[in-house]
Amino acid sequence: MKYLIATILFFSVFANAQASGTESKDKFADLQKEYQALLKKFGVDAKDLGMYATVGEGEEMKVLLDTNGTKVMIPASISKIATASAVLEHFPPGHKFKTQLLSNVEPKNGVLKGNLYLKGGGDPSFVSENMWYLVNAFTRNNVKKIEGDIVVDDTLFDKVRYDLSRQKERVDRAYDAPVGAMSFNWNSVNIFVRPNGVGSNAQVFIDPENEYIRLINRSKTVSGSGNNLLADREDDKKFPGDVIIVGGSIGQGLKEIVVFKNVQQPDLWAGYNLKAFLAQRGIQLTGEVKNGVTPEKSDVLAESESKPIEQMVADMNKFSNNYVAEMLTKNLGVAKKTKGATLADGVLVINEHLQSLGLPADQYKINSPSGLSRENRISSFAMWKVLDHLRDDFRVQPEFLTSLPIAGVDGTLKKRMKNSAAERWVRAKTGFLTNVVSLAGYAGLEDGRVVTFSFVYNGSTDETKIRAFFDNLLIYLVK
Known part of the structure; x- marks a missing residue:
C-alpha cells in the first residue's frame, strides 16, 4: 500500500511539473x-x-x-x-546632504556683529520646511539682530546654471529651473491667482513671499470660467531679483489657478527667502543679501539635513x-x-x-x-x-x-x-x-x-x- 501511495504521489508531482513546464514554455x-x-x-x-x-x-x-x-x-x-x-x-540609501548657517564671529547679547553665511551642500530637496527647520535651529543661538549681510555660499558647484547639455531654448517653467549648490523650493516660485469682481484686477499671491520677487499685477477678472492668464518676466538691471508681470484674465467662475515660474539666480533667491524666514521669527537684518565664500574659521550655528538620497x-x-x-x-x-x-x-x-x-x-x-x-x-x-x-x-x-x-x-x-x-x-x-x-x-x-x-x-x-x-x-x- 505504501509503495502504491508513493508511486501515485510521484506520478502526480511529475505530471504537475510537466504541466507547469508546458505552461511556462507556451506562455509567450x-x-x-x-x-x-x-x-x-x-x-x-x-x-x-x-x-x-x-x-x-x-x-x-x-x-x-x-x-x-x-x-x-x-x-x-x-x-x-x-x-x-x-x-x-x-x-x-540613507545618504543625506547638509545645508548650514555659519559665522566667523560669536553672537553676544542677542547680536551677531558680522555676516551670516548660508552654505549650500547641493541639496535638491531643500524647501520651505527645511528653511523653517534651519531658522528654528538658528533661533536657539538667541540672536535677535544681525549687524552684517546674509552671504550665500554656493561654491560647492560651478556657476553654470543651465548646462549646454540641455536643449538650447529656455522654458520659463519649473521643469527647466537653473541649478546651484544652494537652491530653494526647486528654484521656482508659486504664483496663485484668484478672481475678483468682474472688471477689476485679479488677486495674485506669491508663495513664499520675499523681496527677491517683484510682482506687477495686470491681470483682470472677467465673466465666465476661462483661464487666459500670462506670467512673464521683465528685465530690470537695477533690481537684484526677478520682476514677474501677471497679465491676461481669469474667469470669475474659477476658484484658483497656480502658475510655476523658475527663478534666475538660485543663490540670491535662497538668501532673500532666508531673510524673510528670519524676519518672521523676529530676527532683524541690517545688511544686504549677496553671494560669497564662507571664511575657513567659521562656526556652524544651525544645520539642516536633506531627506534620504533614495x-x-x-x-x-x-x-x-x-x-x-x-x-x-x-x-x-x-x-x-x-x-x-x-x-x-x-x-x-x-x-x-x-x-x-x-x-x-x-x-x-x-x-x-x-x-x-x-x-x-x-x-x-x-x-x-x-x-x-x-x-x-x-x-x-x-x-x-x-x-x-x-x-x-x-x-x-x-x-x-x-x-x-x-x-x-x-x-x-x-x-x-x-x-x-x-x-x-x-x-x-x-x-x-x-x-x-x-x-x-x-x-x-x-x-x-x-x-x-x-x-x-x-x-x-x-x-
Missing part, C-alpha cells in the same frame, strides 16, 4: 504574432524601434524580444535610469525632474572636485559607472543626465543591462524600484495602462522628445517572474500611437 508562444499585430494596428515601422526584453533571472532568463537591440538610439528621459544607478552606487531619486524619476537630475549629477562631480563641481564632472562619473557594468563601449554615450538632449545615445540592450544590474543588486533594488512611476497610479504613468491588466504591474521610466518616445523598466507577472524591458522609438509617427503600442504590448505580456 504567441508573443511574436501579437507583436506583429500591434505594429500593424498602430502603424509602427519596426526599423524605427529598439526593443529588448527578457523574463526571469539567472539560468531561467529568457529573451522575449530583440528588435534592433544593439542599435544606438536617442533615449530621451530614460537616461535618468543611468543617472539613478550611478547616484545610488556613489550615495548609498527619495530624491524618486523625485527625479516619478515626474522626470530635470533639475533634480542635474543637481544629483553635480553632487557626483564633487567626487572629482571638492569645490566648483561641473555637470561634466558628474557625467564622467555616470559613464565610468556604466563602463563598470560591462555595457558594450560602442552602444552608449551619455552627455546629459536628464536626457533633455539629442546628443545622448544608448542601445536598448545597453539600457536593459543597467536595469538588469539594478534588479539584481539588493543593496539598491528596493529603492530604485520605488522611484519608478507605477502604471495607472502615479508619476508620468498615472494615466497610462489604467484599468488594464498592467495597472500596478508595470513600473517604468518614461521618455519623450520630438520624434523620440521611450519606456524602460519592469513588468511583474502573477507567477512571480519579472519582465525587464527597454523600448525606444526614433521616428516621425505620432507619439500617442507609439505610447499606445508600448502600453498594449506590456498589457499582453502581463496577461
